[in-house]
Amino acid sequence: MNWIMNNHRFNKGSAAARNLLNTYGFESLLDFPLDLFAHGLGATVVEKPLLNSDGRIISGQKHTIIEINENIEFEEKKRFTLAHEIGHLILHKGLDVHNDNEATTSWFNNKEKQAKNGKIEYEANQFASELLIPSHLFHEKQKGKKFSPDLLKELATFFKVSITSITFKYFELGDHPICLFHSHNKSVSYWKWPEGYPHYIIDRTKLEPPEDSVAMEFFEKGKIYPKQFSKQQIWKSTWFELKDWEDDNDFNFFEYCIISSTYNSVLSVVWEE
Numbered sequence: 001m002n003w004i005m006n007n008h009r010f011n012k013g014s015a016a017a018r019n020l021l022n023t024y025g026f027e028s029l030l031d032f033p034l035d036l037f038a039h040g041l042g043a044t045v046v047e048k049p050l051l052n053s054d055g056r057i058i059s060g061q062k063h064t065i066i067e068i069n070e071n072i073e074f075e076e077k078k079r080f081t082l083a084h085e086i087g088h089l090i091l092h093k094g095l096d097v098h099n100d101n102e103a104t105t106s107w108f109n110n111k112e113k114q115a116k117n118g119k120i121e122y123e124a125n126q127f128a129s130e131l132l133i134p135s136h137l138f139h140e141k142q143k144g145k146k147f148s149p150d151l152l153k154e155l156a157t158f159f160k161v162s163i164t165s166i167t168f169k170y171f172e173l174g175d176h177p178i179c180l181f182h183s184h185n186k187s188v189s190y191w192k193w194p195e196g197y198p199h200y201i202i203d204r205t206k207l208e209p210p211e212d213s214v215a216m217e218f219f220e221k222g223k224i225y226p227k228q229f230s231k232q233q234i235w236k237s238t239w240f241e242l243k244d245w246e247d248d249n250d251f252n253f254f255e256y257c258i259i260s261s262t263y264n265s266v267l268s269v270v271w272e273e
């Protein structure tokens with residue numbers, strides 16, 4: 001069962017973002033300042049230094065203030081954090097003061113924490129994703145294009161979002177099936193594969209990434225491939241089960257690693273051509 005696919009179609013967060021764009025007649029917010037958009041919805045956006053927090057929302061009786069950490073290094077991440085806070089503004093009226101950090105705005109933690117606080121964070125992230133990358137526009141932009149790391153980069157630039165955000169969107173809505181493996185501190189934390197994917201993924205939860213994976217090259221040798229070599233050929237058996245009657249030479253699998261040195265984590269994008 002592919003939970004994100006199901007959640008995407010009936011997801012409260014994405015539905016609310018689509019609804020909001022439709023209500024105000026925006027096809028997208030690519031050419032409209034996000035802080036002005038938030039202002040139109042009744043929130044004042046302030047950029048200032050925040051301690052241990054990427055963003056926060058403070059809801060009062062009359063005014064709502066959204067604070068964004070001015071020290072966030074990447075503009076894309078600031079944008080995503082603001083969109084996440086707008087999600088709380090629209091979806092979660094009861095929040096008095098709510099803090100967001102790497103854990104709450106990250107795609108990787110939500111599944112584990114969904115039982116606890118995760119649900120509202122998951123909704124806010126889905127909201128942010130749809131607000132910044134409207135599905136119909138995304139689908140149009142990737143249609144007919146061959147999947148590659150370059151395509152992800154091109155789409156991320158167009159939508160002004162991080163490569164990680166665009167990769168998750170591509171997983172949900174892209175034309176070519178891709179699998180995602182997330183490893184942190186040399187241990188695989190989780191993976192996703194598209195519904196009906198024909199290859200079986202070997203269970204590695206909390207185990208090391210495969211010896212011959214590109215992810216492992218980073219953990220063992222600190223290897224980060226330059227842009228033009230970011231697509232690396234791997235064996236099918238690297239991440240998938242190879243059946244007795246199958247030959248590794250008959251498959252064409254690739255791995256592209258999105259590396260965050262700061263968090264010592266790797267998102268492996270794996271696909272077959």
Ligand SMILES: [Zn+2]
Pocket residue numbers: 084088098099100104120121124
């Ligand atoms: Zn949040």
